[in-house]
Amino acid sequence: MSQAETPQTASASREHVIAVVGAGPRGTSFLERLLAHLDHVPDPVPQMRIVVLDPAAHGPGRVWDPEQSPLYLMNTPASYPTAAPAGETRQELAASAISLSFARWRRTRLGKLDDADYPTRADYGRYLTELHEDAVALLGARDGVEVEARRVQVTRLHRYDDKGQDGEGQDGAARSSRLGSAPCPYRLTCDDGAVLAADAVVLALGHVPARLSDSGQHLAEVAGDLGLHYSPPAIPTDVDVDSIPEGETVLVRGMGLNFFDLMIQLSAGRGGRFRHLPENPPGRRLEYHRSGGEPHLVAGARRGAPYRAKTTAAGFVPAGIRLVHFTDEAVEGAERRHDLLDFAAHLWPLVHRDVLCTYYRTLAAVHPELFPAGPDAFLVSFDELLADPGVGEQVLAVQGQHLLHEHAPDVLWFDIRSLGRPFDDLVFDSADHHRDHMLAYLEDDATTSAAGAASPVKMAIGALHAARMELKALISEGRVSTDSQVAEIEGWFEPLVEGLASGPPLQRIEELAALTRAGVVDFLGPDPVFDVDREARAFTAESPWVATEPVRAHRLVEAMMPANRVQMSCSPLVAGLLEDGLARPKEVVDVSGTARAGKGFDVTETPHRLIDAEGTPLEGVYVLGLQLSSVQWGTAIAAESGGDPRSGARTLADADAAAGSILQSALGG
Structure with missing residues (x-):
């Protein structure tokens, strides 16, 4: 192929050129879905050339690099993720010849039969590599289909007019009207200087670099x-952990999943050893032995605590969780009465009732002795209270406490919101006092996780998680008001459910507790302030809730991913799409009626085609994954094996819709 390819030369070959930009999980899913659709097309298939472009390894991308440290674990059990339809998902999305879940691949390729464990990210990368290679091989084996892989970065996407010229600067309506008849209406420029003309473009970009926040930019x-060392937000494999000296104090901002990756790589990754003590209670079952190569990590986050560990109860949503209030019937009833759903007014009351119902039913089953006359009378009265739609959250709390005082006087009211900020209104008179409290918190979290389905707290969180999965479908279908998404879901519900239900496996909390006892990890406290002392030539950090001197360090690591906002993207492609007017952020309106740019691109309904600056959908340009964050929630997670395409397997449904639309265009439909 020549270095520069024009629409005329592509048209002369009568090929339908499909450019897949991004060859990670979503790009791979698109190829597998295209393969599945071709299985139902009678020969001869249309002449197609599929060009897959990504500078990272094709299949795993950067995040799932098979060569990354084996210490990095997935935060879902092996039974959960898939990049191809499996199980019940196949009832709606037809399987291809290569459709298999990660769990099945692990069993057949690695002989690992425990689907409840937390695999390495490298193993998931190997699964994606094989799935991608198989998809490419079977697509390329079809008559009339050619697949080409390029390890390049796409830096620009332009439109052509009907004369085969760059359409920049022309009137948008006139330009769009000619795209239907123009051959290969899009041109992609790559960082190696090559230019590719394409009929269809699939943007499966995944995580892309982003500009720093004001605070990060200042630091x-x-x-x-x-001459200090600042590590910006990055995917874990891009963090230069080898440059961090042993023994040095390192400030860490963020205590989510990236924090646990950093923690384990700078401890076990430096030669330290965890000794297993099975006779000890949860939270104290590991003892850490230093190698001497570890730095001293001092971590902080707004909530003052790390993400909670996942339960050991079976299932991504624990088996036995049943939503009895947040049901399709209840949601449809709210829609009939109110048209558009408001999260705070119509949905959270249902979610909250399921959380409370799950908590107290689990408590009654596990500890019936807490109810002197038995739990049945309490549960009947409590169900009646929960069934009353006229009782708001605050009244529900008061009346619920009255019922507890009557039936179980030693049982406290369960406040799910308080779990998100476990140290609210607590003041610590020293760093040692705070460390002791943190250890007690970690040990309690480990105990409740180890209890599995016998933990009322973790089962209540499981109900919250189950409700989140249903809420994702409602948001994707456009059934929840935008202002409540901005004010309520993004404002407080998303941080709450992420911190409670999206945490690491129990192993990581056990390791963190052991590292804390060994003095490798310390904590700042809630609401930490990260700053710089120019006179001391050091970063500083302190919590207003802990009475101790500020921590000073010459290194600060942001333990978080780059911001997933298209307007903050440093990707030349994403920035260029916005600058050239080929894309715009989706506009969202907050509760005050103020319009502002949302996180993701503005797109059509499924299949999600890009909408340009003038509001015109781009025929043939599709968006998958993270840049859909203004119309979907939870775009970073993999598809659920056997999941509903409306919710858990939404990423597969999106890829399937894009593949079907592109194939229809290639067939002249």
């Missing part, structure tokens, strides 16, 4: 001035 600039 980075001062670090440059003072």
Whole structure:
């Protein structure tokens, strides 16, 4: 192929050219879905050339690199993720010849039969590599289909007019009207200088670099001035952990999943050893032995605590969880009465009732002795209270406490919101006092996780998680008001459910507790303030809730992913799409009626085609994954094996819709 390819030369070959930009999980799913659709097309199939473009390894991408440290674990059990339809998903999305879940691949390729364990990310990368290679091989084996792989970065996407010229600067309506008849209406410029003309473009970009926040930018600039070391948000495999010296104090901002990756790589990854003590209670079952190569990590986050560990109860949503209030019937009834759903007014009351119902039913089953006259009378009265739609959250709490005082006087009211900020209103008179409290918190979290389905707290969180999965479908279908998404879901519900239900496996909490006892990890406290002391030539961090001197360090690591906002993207492609007017952020309106740019691109309904700056959908340009964050929630997670395409397997449904639409266009439909 020539270095520069024009629409005319592509048209002369009568090929339908499909550019897949991004060859990670979503790009791979698109190829597998295209293969499945071709299985139902009678020969001869249309002449197609599929060009897959990604500078990272094709299949795993950067995040799932098979060569990454084996210490990095997935935060879902092996039974959960898939990049191809499996189980009940196949009832709606037809399987291809290569459709198999990660769990099945692990059993057949690695002989690992425990689907409840938490695999390495490298193993998931190997699964994606094989799935991608198989999809490419079977697509390329078809008459009339050619697949080409390029390890390049796409830096620009342009439209052509009907004369085969770059359409920049022309009137948008006139330009769009000619795209239907123009051959290969899109041109992609790559960082190696090549230019590709394409009929269809699939944007499966995944995580892309982003500009720093104001705080991060300030810290980075001062670090440059003072010779300090600042590590910006990044995917874990991009963090230069080898450059961090042993024994040095390192400030860490963020205590989510990236924090656990950093923690384990700078401890076990430096030669330290965890000794297993099975006779000890949960939270104390590991003892850490230093190698001497570890730095001293001092971590902080707004909530003051790390993400909670996942339960050991079976299932991604624990088996036995049943939503009895947040049901399709209840949601449809609210829609009939109110048209558009508001999260705070119509949905959260249902979710909250299922959380409370699950908590107290589990408590009654596990500890009936807490109810002197038996739990049955309480549960009947409590169900009646929960069934009353006229009782708001605050009244529900008061009346619920009255019922507890009558039937179970030693049982406290369960406040799911308080779990998100476990140290609210607690003041610590020293760093040691705070460390002791943190250890007690970690040990309690480990105990409740180890209890599995016998833990009222973890089962209540499981109900919250189950409700989140249903809420994702409602948001994707456009049934929840935008202002309540911005104010309520993004404002407080998303951080709450992420911190409670999206945490690491229990192993990581056990390891963190052991590292804390060994003095490798310490904590700042809630609401930490990260700053710079120019006179001391150091970063500083302190919590207003802990009475101790600020921690000073010459290194600060942001333990988080780059911001997933298209307007903050440093990707030349994403920035260029916005600059050239080929894309715009989806506009969202907050509760005050103020319009602002949302996180993701503005797109059509499924299949999600890009909408340009003038509001015109781009025929043939499809968006998959993270850049759909303004119309979907939870775009970073993999598809659920056997999941409903409306919710858990939404990423597969999106890829399937794009593949079907592109194939229909290639067939002249």
